[in-house]
Amino acid sequence: MDCRRSQDIVVRRTHWARRPLAMACAAALLTLAGMHPAWAQQTQDQTTTAPQHTQATPSDKKPAKPGEKPAPKSEDRAANLDAIVVTGIAGSIENAIKTKQNANNIVEAISAEDIGKLPDASIAESLARLPGLATQRVDGRADQISIRGLSPDFAGTTLNGREQSTIGENRGVEFDQYPAELISGAVVYKTPDASLIGQGLSGTMDLHTLHPLDLPNRVLVANLRGEYTTNGKQNPGTGTGDLGHRASFSYVDQFLDHTLGLAVGFAQLDSPIQEKQYQAWWWSMNNGPGSIEDAWGGPHSPGLPNGVISQEGMQLRAQSENQLRNGLMAVLEWAPNDWYHGTLDTYYSTFNEKKYTNGVQWASGPYNTDPNGNQDPAVYSNVGVVPASPYPIVTTGDIANIRPILQNEYTKEHDKLFSVGWNNQFSFANGWEAMADFSYSSAKKDLHDAYLFSGLANGATTSVQFATPLNYGFPDFRTGADLADPSQVVFTDPNGYGYNGRQEFDHQDDHIKAIRLQVSHPVGWIFSTVDVGVNYSDRKKTKSADVEFAWLNGNGSSGGAYQPGFSVPVDPSLLYGPTSLNYGGIGPILNYNVLGALASQFYLTSGNKQADWARNYSVEEKVPVAYVKFNIDTMLGDIPLRGNAGVQFVHTDQSSDALQTNGDNLVGKLTGGTTYNNVLPSLNLIATIGENQYLRFGLAKTMARGRIDDEKVASSASLDVVTSGPATGQVLWSGSGGNPNLKPYVAVGTDLSWEKYFGKSSYVAVAVFNKNLLNYIYNQTVLDYDFSKYTNNDATLKPSSPYGSFTTPENGTGGKMQGLELSGALEGGLVTRWLDGFGMQGNFSLTNSTVPVSSVTSIPGAPSTLPGLSRKVANLTLYYEKNGWSFRITERYRSSFTGEAVALFDQLGYQKVLADKQTDFQAGYAFTQGSWNGLSILLQLYNLTNSPYKTQQISSLPNNVQIARPLDYNTWGRTVMFGVNYKL
Numbered sequence: 001m002d003c004r005r006s007q008d009i010v011v012r013r014t015h016w017a018r019r020p021l022a023m024a025c026a027a028a029l030l031t032l033a034g035m036h037p038a039w040a041q042q043t044q045d046q047t048t049t050a051p052q053h054t055q056a057t058p059s060d061k062k063p064a065k066p067g068e069k070p071a072p073k074s075e076d077r078a079a080n081l082d083a084i085v086v087t088g089i090a091g092s093i094e095n096a097i098k099t100k101q102n103a104n105n106i107v108e109a110i111s112a113e114d115i116g117k118l119p120d121a122s123i124a125e126s127l128a129r130l131p132g133l134a135t136q137r138v139d140g141r142a143d144q145i146s147i148r149g150l151s152p153d154f155a156g157t158t159l160n161g162r163e164q165s166t167i168g169e170n171r172g173v174e175f176d177q178y179p180a181e182l183i184s185g186a187v188v189y190k191t192p193d194a195s196l197i198g199q200g201l202s203g204t205m206d207l208h209t210l211h212p213l214d215l216p217n218r219v220l221v222a223n224l225r226g227e228y229t230t231n232g233k234q235n236p237g238t239g240t241g242d243l244g245h246r247a248s249f250s251y252v253d254q255f256l257d258h259t260l261g262l263a264v265g266f267a268q269l270d271s272p273i274q275e276k277q278y279q280a281w282w283w284s285m286n287n288g289p290g291s292i293e294d295a296w297g298g299p300h301s302p303g304l305p306n307g308v309i310s311q312e313g314m315q316l317r318a319q320s321e322n323q324l325r326n327g328l329m330a331v332l333e334w335a336p337n338d339w340y341h342g343t344l345d346t347y348y349s350t351f352n353e354k355k356y357t358n359g360v361q362w363a364s365g366p367y368n369t370d371p372n373g374n375q376d377p378a379v380y381s382n383v384g385v386v387p388a389s390p391y392p393i394v395t396t397g398d399i400a401n402i403r404p405i406l407q408n409e410y411t412k413e414h415d416k417l418f419s420v421g422w423n424n425q426f427s428f429a430n431g432w433e434a435m436a437d438f439s440y441s442s443a444k445k446d447l448h449d450a451y452l453f454s455g456l457a458n459g460a461t462t463s464v465q466f467a468t469p470l471n472y473g474f475p476d477f478r479t480g481a482d483l484a485d486p487s488q489v490v491f492t493d494p495n496g497y498g499y500n501g502r503q504e505f506d507h508q509d510d511h512i513k514a515i516r517l518q519v520s521h522p523v524g525w526i527f528s529t530v531d532v533g534v535n536y537s538d539r540k541k542t543k544s545a546d547v548e549f550a551w552l553n554g555n556g557s558s559g560g561a562y563q564p565g566f567s568v569p570v571d572p573s574l575l576y577g578p579t580s581l582n583y584g585g586i587g588p589i590l591n592y593n594v595l596g597a598l599a600s601q602f603y604l605t606s607g608n609k610q611a612d613w614a615r616n617y618s619v620e621e622k623v624p625v626a627y628v629k630f631n632i633d634t635m636l637g638d639i640p641l642r643g644n645a646g647v648q649f650v651h652t653d654q655s656s657d658a659l660q661t662n663g664d665n666l667v668g669k670l671t672g673g674t675t676y677n678n679v680l681p682s683l684n685l686i687a688t689i690g691e692n693q694y695l696r697f698g699l700a701k702t703m704a705r706g707r708i709d710d711e712k713v714a715s716s717a718s719l720d721v722v723t724s725g726p727a728t729g730q731v732l733w734s735g736s737g738g739n740p741n742l743k744p745y746v747a748v749g750t751d752l753s754w755e756k757y758f759g760k761s762s763y764v765a766v767a768v769f770n771k772n773l774l775n776y777i778y779n780q781t782v783l784d785y786d787f788s789k790y791t792n793n794d795a796t797l798k799p800s801s802p803y804g805s806f807t808t809p810e811n812g813t814g815g816k817m818q819g820l821e822l823s824g825a826l827e828g829g830l831v832t833r834w835l836d837g838f839g840m841q842g843n844f845s846l847t848n849s850t851v852p853v854s855s856v857t858s859i860p861g862a863p864s865t866l867p868g869l870s871r872k873v874a875n876l877t878l879y880y881e882k883n884g885w886s887f888r889i890t891e892r893y894r895s896s897f898t899g900e901a902v903a904l905f906d907q908l909g910y911q912k913v914l915a916d917k918q919t920d921f922q923a924g925y926a927f928t929q930g931s932w933n934g935l936s937i938l939l940q941l942y943n944l945t946n947s948p949y950k951t952q953q954i955s956s957l958p959n960n961v962q963i964a965r966p967l968d969y970n971t972w973g974r975t976v977m978f979g980v981n982y983k984l
Contacts, residue, residue, distance in 0.1 A: 088113055088926075089881045089888055093825055093841060094761040096185070104631070104644055105193055105684050106698050106751050106767065108133070108823075111185040115210065116221045116250040116265065117981065120920070123183055124175035127205060129875045130188055131767075131823040131843035134894040137916070137949060139273050139321060140972030143176050147188065147203035148769070148819055149847040149897075151868030154704050154745065156200030159207045160345055160421055163198035165443040165510040167351075167415045169543060169615075169709040173205075177351055177417055179267035179327040181223060181248035184210040190769075191698030191751050193682050194629040194646025197516065197535045201704035201745050202771075209345055212252045212261025213333045221250040225938070225979025230946075231274035231972060233320070235591055237576025238356040240320035244271040246977070261333040266326075273321040276583050276971050277359070278474050281313035283955045283965040285391060286366050290959030299366040303380030309963060310364075310394040311468060314475070316584040317359030317407075324352045341425040351415040357451075358408045358579040358591050360483060362464075363495070364399050371403075371459055371496045371564035378402060386470050390961055399464045403494045404483065409451035410594040416444045431522040431529075442511040450503035450594055452550060452602070455494030456481055459565050467585075472914075472950050472969050476585035484578035484588035491552055491601065492567035501550030501602060504612070510541040528633035531646075535625040541708050545615035549607035550598060557603050568601060609664045610716050614737065617658035617712040621705070624651050636687065643685040650678045650703065656740040658714030660790060668791040672713040672740035678703050692758060698751035705744045706777050710809040712738035717790050717806075719797040731797050733787040733804030743811050746775040761839065764824040773814025773866075780810040815866055817849035837882030845873040870897045884926045891919045896952075911967055912952040919944040934983045942975040 092113040099109035108130040120126040124142035128135035135142040136152065144152040157164060157173040166173055189196060189204040196204060227244040234240075248267040254260065285291040288306025292298035304310060327349035335341045363378070370376040384396035421439040428434070456462065462481040469475065482488055493500055518533030551557065555566040574596045578588035598604075629646030655673030659666060682700035689695050705711075715737020722730050753767035785806035792799065823843035828835025849866040872895040879888040896914045921944060926936035953967035 089879050089886055090761050090827070090839060093839070097757065097761055097763055097825065099185075099187060101692070101694070101755070101757050101763070103187070104642060104686065105189050105196075106191040106696050106753050108188045108190065109185065112183070114221070114981075114983065115184070115219055115252065116181045116223055116248050116267075120180065122176060123178055123180050123186065123207065125920075126180070127175070127186060127188065128892055129841075129843075129877065129890065131765075131821045131875075132190070132819070132845045132847075132873065133188065134870050134873045135892075136913075138174075138176075140275060140943070140949075140970075141176055141273070143174055144172055145175065145205065146868060146870070147200070147205075148190070148771075148845070149817060149849060149869040149871070149873075150202035150866065153707060153868075154201040156198050156204040156704070157207070158198045158204065159347065159419055159441075160209060160423075161197065161206055162419070162421050162437075162439040162441065162514060163512055163537065163539075164419060165417075165441040165512050165539070165541075167417070167443045167445040167508065167510070169508070169541075170707045171705070176323075177325070177349060177415065178207065178347075179248070179269065179325065179349070181246075181250070181267040182209065182265045182327055182329040182347070183207050190767075191682070191684055191749070192680075192700050192702060193644045193684055194627040194648045194680075195518070195531055195533060197537075197625060199702060201702050201747050209329055209331055209347070210252070210263055211333055211343065212254060212263040212331060213258065213335060215252055215254070215261075218254070219250070219252040220984040221248075221981065223248040223979065223981045225940075225977045227271055228976045229272050229274050229972070230974045230976070231276060234274045234276070234318035235320040235356045235358055235576070235579050237591065237593075238320055238354075240272060240274075240322045240354065240356060242272050242274060244269075244322075246271070246979070256336075259334065259336050261331075263329075263331040263333075265329045268327075269323060269325040271323045273319075273323065274973060275319040275321070276474070277315075277317040277319060278584060278969045279315050279317075280311050280468070280953075280966055281315070281363070282311075282365075283309055283953065283963060284312055284365070285309055285957050285959075290957065290961070292366060292958050295958035299375060299377055301366045301377055301380065303383065304394070305383060305385065308383075308385050308392045308394050309388070309957075309965070312365035313361065313363040314468075314477075315359055315361035316475075316477070316581050316586060317357050318579050318581060319355060319357040321353065321355040326350050339427045343421075343423045345421050345423075347417070347419040349415075349417045351413070351417070353411075353413040353415075355411040355413075356409070356594075357411070358406075358589060360404050360406050360581065360586060360589055362402050362404045364402065364464075368401070368403070369496055371493055373496045373564075376401060388470075390963065393470060395470055396467045397465075399466065401461050402464050402479075403455060403459075403461050404479065404481070405494045406454040406483065406489060406589055407451050408454070408590070408592060408594050409449070411447070411449045413448075414446045416442075418442050432519070433521070434519040435517065435533075437514075437516040439514045439516075440512070442509070444510075445506070445508040447506040448503070449506075450501070450550075450598055452491065452501035452594055452597060453493060453497070454489050454570065454590060455492045455567075457488055457490045457492075457567055457569075459492075459494075460488075469966075472948070472966050474583050474585075474969065478585055483586065484590055486570050486572065486575060486590060489590045490567040490569050491597070493564045496564045498562070498564070499549045499607075500552050500555070501598065502547065502607070503550065503598065503604070504545060504547045506543070506545045506615070508541070508543050510539070512537055512539045514538075523630070526632055526634035526641075527630045529631045531627075531629045531631065533627055535623075535627075537623050537625075538620070539623070540618060540620040542618040543615055543709075545608075545612050547607045547609065547612045548604040550602040550604055553601055553603055570597065571601060574600075608666070610661050613659050613661045613664075613666055614712075614714045614716070617656060617709075617714045617738075619654065619656045619708050619711050619740075622653040625649065632685070640688040641685060643683070645683045646681070648680040648682070650680060652676055652678075652705070652744070654705075654711060654740065654742075656711055656713040656738070658712050658738070660714075661716040662718045662793055663716065665793070667717075667793045670713045670715065670789065672789075674741040674743075676743055678744065678746065690756075692756065694753075694755045696751070696753040696755065698749070698753075701746065701748050703744045703746050706739075706742040706809060710738055710777065711740055711742050713740045714738055715806075715808075717787060717804075719792060719794050719799055721797070727800075730800040732801060733785075733790070733799055734806070735785075735787070735790075735804070736807040739808045739810065742777060742809060743775060745773065745777060745814070747771050747773045747814065759827045759830050762824075762826050762830060765822070767821040767823075768819065769821075770816075770818045772816050776812055776814035777809050778812045779807065780812065781805055781807045782810065815850050817847060817866065817869070819845060819847035821845045838878075838880050840879070841875075841877040843875050847871055847873075867898055870894045884928055886922070886924045886926070888922045889919070890921075891917065893917045911954065912964070914950040914952060916947060916949070917945075918942075918947050936981045936983075938977075938979055938981060940975075940977040942977075943972065944974060946971055946974055 095111040096109040250265040286301035379400040385392040465478040467476040514537040516535040556562040574593040579591040627648040717735030749771040788802040825841040828838030924938040951968040
C-alpha cells in the first residue's frame with residue numbers, strides 16, 4: 001500500500017496542507033505581506049494546487065479538476081478516518097496507477113503493498129520494473145538505475161524531495177543503502193517542472209517515507225525473513241556463509257485528536273553473497289601474418305598455430321561477502337490547526353560489508369616473464385581450434401611453463417548515511433500559501449582493502465590442460481600442481497611484480513546542506529496558482545586514499561636489495577579450509593587469514609602512486625536556484641486542461657582542491673573552479689480527452705552536472721623534450737587529470753503520452769519521447785592547455801611555453817535519442833469472472849540513440865550509440881490474489897549495452913555488457929480471521945534461472961582487425977527467502 005497516496009485517505013488532508021510554509025518564517029512573511037492567518041476564511045470552492053516535490057508525490061497535491069471540490073477542512077477529518085485502506089499486490093498497483101493518473105507531469109510510480117512491505121526485496125528491483133527503467137547489478141543485486149537508456153550518472157535521486165549525499169565517487173545513489181521496508185513508495189519524474197529540485201537529465205526518482213497522519217489509527221508491523229543463497233560457502237573459515245536474515249519493525253501512531261503523528265521504523269539486513277567469477281584477460285593473435293610476432297616483432301609463442309586467436313590469460317575467483325545494514329527512520333508530523341502543518345523526517349543507516357576473494361590467475365602469452373623479469377613464454381601443445389570469423393579460436397590444449405599467481409584479498413567497508421529534513425507549511429488569507437524546507441544529508445565511507453600474492457615454491461612452473469568455452473560459461477582448467485598444499489604454495493612474487501602485496505585505506509565524506517523557500521497564490525485566467533521559490537544547496541565531497549605496499553619479512557627490510565624470488569611459507573596457524581574452484585576445474589586453492597598474515601609475516605611501506613594521489617581531492621558545489629511555476633487549470637473548449645509552465649534559473653559555483661603529481665611523485669597542490677548559469681524552461685500539459693483518458697505533452701530543458709570525480713582538479717604533469725615534428729627540441733608540458741571547469745550535460749526533451757485508465761488497477765499507455773543532448777562530456781586531449789599554475793619540480797628542464805597537451809574530460813557536442821514506451825496493467829476479472837483475482841502488468845521500451853561522428857574516435861569498439869544504452873527493456877508480472885492467497889512471477893529483461901572501460905596495459909577501450917534477464921517468484925498467505933488475523937507468511941525466490949553476468953571485450957589485433965570476445969562470466973546463484981509478517 002502507498003500509505004501517503006491512498007485515494008481513500010488523502011481526502012482528509014485539509015486545504016492548508018496543500019501548500020507549505022515555514023513556521024520559522026511565519027512572522028517575517030506576515031509582516032512583509034501585510035496579512036494575517038485566515039484559516040477561518042477558507043471556503044470549500046477554493047482550487048487545489050500542484051505538487052510540491054519537497055513534501056509529497058503528485059497525487060497528494062493533485063490539482064482539482066473542473067467542478068471537483070478540494071479537500072475537506074479539519075472538522076471533516078474524523079468522518080474520513082474510517083476509510084478502507086487497500087493493501088496487497090493489487091492495492092499496490094492501484095495506488096501506483098492513481099499516482100500516475102493524477103500527476104501533473106509524466107511519471108511512473110511504485111507503491112508498497114503494505115506498511116514495511118515493498119513489492120520486491122529492494123527498492124532498485126521495484127524501480128527496475130517501471131517502463132523505461134533498467135537496473136545494473138552489483139554483487140548480484142539490483143543497485144543502480146538507468147532511466148530511458150541513459151547511464152545512472154544522468155538520473156537524479158531524492159528522498160522526500162531532497163537531494164541525497166552518496167558513498168560513491170559520483171552522484172549516483174546506491175539503492176541498497178536504503179531499506180525497502182522503510183520506503184512507502186517512489187515516483188519517477190520523466191518530465192520535470194520548474195519546482196523539481198535535484199532533477200536529472202534522464203529523469204528524477206523521488207523516494208518517500210510514509211506520513212503518520214495519513215493513516216486512520218495506530219499500526220504495528222513486524223517482519224522476519226530467513227535468506228539462503230544456493231551458491232554455497234565459497235571460502236571456509238571467513239565467517240561468511242549461505243544463510244542470512246532480514247528483520248524490520250514499524251510503529252505508526254496518532255495523538256492529540258489525530259493532529260500529531262509519529263512513525264518509527266527499523267530494518268536490519270544480514271545478507272550473504274557468494275559469487276563465482278571467471279575472466280578471460282585479453283585475446284590476440286600471436287603467430288603468423290598480422291600477429292604480434294609479425295606486426296610488432298614480438299616473441300614467438302611456441303606450439304601455437306599461426307593465424308589463430310588465443311586467450312592471453314585468465315583469472316578464476318571465488319568471492320564471499322556479507323552485508324550487514326541497520327536502518328532507522330522516524331517521521332514526526334504535526335497539524336494542530338487549519339493553517340500550520342509541519343513534518344520532521346530523519347533517516348539513519350550503517351552499512352558494513354566484509355568481502356573475501358580468493359583466486360588464481362596466470363598469463364599465457366608471449367610476453368610472460370620469470371620472477372627476475374626474464375622472458376619466459378608459455379609453451380603450447382595438443383592445441384584444438386574451432387572455426388570462427390575472422391580467425392579460428394583456440395579452445396583446448398595444454399600449456400607448459402605457467403606460473404600461477406594466487407591472490408587472496410580482504411575488503412571491509414563501513415558506511416554511514418544520515419538525512420534530516422524539516423518541512424513547514426502555512427496558509428494565509430486570500431489563498432496565500434508558503435513553505436520553508438530545511439535539510440541536511442551526509443554520507444561517510446571508510447574502506448580497507450588488502451591483498452597478498454603467493455605462488456609455487458622455488459619459482460617452479462606447472463602445466464595446464466585447458467578447455468575453454470567458445471562463447472560463455474565456466475572453463476575447465478587442470479593443473480599439474482596442488483594449489484592447496486602449503487608446502488607447494490608459498491608467499492612470493494611469482495611474476496616479478498616488484499612487491500608481495502598491497503593495502504589501501506579510503507575515506508570519503510559527502511554532505512549537502514539545503515534550504516528552500518516558496519510562496520504560492522491564486523492567479524486567474526488559465527492558471528490556478530503561481531509558485532515562486534528559491535533553493536540553495538551547498539555540497540562538498542572529500543576523498544582521500546592512502547596506499548601501502550607489503551614486503552615479506554627478511555626481503556629488503558634491512559637495507560638489502562629486494563629479491564623477486566624470495567619466498568616464505570604461510571604460517572600454518574593462519575590457514576583456513578581450502579577455497580574450491582571446482583566450477584573452473586582447478587579444484588582447491590590455499591585459503592588463509594589475509595590480515596593475520598599481513599600483520600605477522602610482512603612489513604609495510606608508504607606507496608601512493610599517481611592513480612592513488614589522484615583520489616585525494618575535494619569538490620564543492622554551491623547552487624542557488626530560483627524558479628517560477630504557473631499551475632494550469634482551465635478548459636480548452638470542452639476539454640479539461642491542466643498542467644504547469646515555468647522556468648528554473650540555476651547558478652553553479654564549483655571549486656576543487658587536489659594534488660599535482662609528476663609521475664608517481666607528489667609535486668604540490670592545485671585549486672580550480674568555475675561558475676556558470678543555466679535557464680531551464682519547462683511545460684507540462686494534460687488534456688482529459690475522454691472518461692479517464694488523457695493526452696500528456698511535456699517539453700523541457702534539463703541539465704545534469706558531470707561526474708564529481710571528473711570535476712576534481714587533481715592531475716599529473718611533466719616536462720619532456722620533443723624529439724620529432726615542428727616543435728623538435730622544445731621543452732613542453734604534457735599531463736592528464738580532472739577538469740574543475742566542466743559545464744553540465746544539457747538536453748532538450750519532448751514527450752507525448754496517451755493513457756487510458758479503467759477498472760480499479762488497469763490501464764494502458766503509449767508514450768514517445770525525443771531528447772537532444774546539447775552538451776556532452778568526453779575524455780579529450782587538449783593541445784593548448786595552460787600549465788601556468790603548475791609546479792615544475794624538474795631542475796634540469798625549463799618549459800619553452802606554458803602551454804601543452806592535457807588529457808581531461810571536456811564538454812563537447814551531444815547526441816540524440818528517441819524512444820517508444822508501451823505499458824499497461826489488467827485485472828483478470830474485467831475479462832471474465834473466472835479470472836477474478838488474476839492480473840498482469842507489463843511494459844516494453846525501445847530506445848535508439850546516436851552520437852556525433854566527431855566524438856567517435858579511433859578507440860577500439862567505440863560505440864555508435866550512447867554508452868549505457870540498452871535498446872530494449874521489458875518487464876512482465878503475472879499475479880493472483882484472492883482469499884488470502886497471493887502468487888506473483890515477474891521477469892525483467894535488458895538488452896546489451898556498451899560501457900567505457902580501461903583494458904589491459906591501460907588502453908582505453910569499450911566492453912559490452914550482454915543482455916540480462918532475471919525471473920523472480922513470490923507466494924504468500926495472509927490470515928484474515930480468528931486468532932491468527934494479521935499474520936501472513938511469504939516465500940520469495942530471486943534469480944530463478946541463476947542468470948549470469950556476462951561482458952564482452954572489444955580487442956584490436958596487431959593488424960587493426962577488431963574482434964569481440966568473452967570477458968567476464970559471473971554467477972551468484974539463486975536467493976530463497978521465507979518469512980512471516982505480523983500487523984496489529
